Amino acid sequence: MLHLLIVSYTGSEEDAAPFVRDHVEYLERHHADGVFLVSGQTVPSSQGGAIVACGVDREAIERISAEDPFVVNGVATHAITTIEPGRVHAALAAPLTAAAASRD
Template sequence: MFVLELTYTAPLERVDALLSDHVDWLNTHYASGTFIASGRKEPRDGGVILAVGADRAAIEEVVASDPFVTAEVCAYRITEFLATKTSPELAAYRQELPA
């Protein structure tokens, strides 16, 4: 599982101009099952996405296609972790520690 942390690198006016395209991009990846939660950070200086993927390279490819990235209005920090404990609702995403 991956935590994708966005940090805006441009004024909010530029970010907001791309927001509709970013939401369309989010919706595409929710539909594919890659994203399971997302939202703005408070204070509003970026956002966070919880994602699942085959590997880091696949997630990096998804991130690179974000309109915020292609327009250079945000930077991503990608953190991979093993979700060894989840709520019952997220049991499908539970992972095992490597042997």
């Protein structure tokens, strides 16, 4: 199962600035544990960012999302779209399978 998290600032980028360090640590922790596959800022960055997550169910990703320091401090929200992949590019099949297996 994949999850697309759209991170949207509730105010300005400057409002989020005091929490960037903690947000980056949050991202790094979940990249290290294999849940976050991709994360980055939107273009333009003033809109927020996005995260692609894998290997956890909807309940778990909602819990992880709620722990984002941006969300905790009210400077951003996450919109979560859960995807059950039907077709996967060959270049992504092995990493997605490995990410899902590491969470089992």
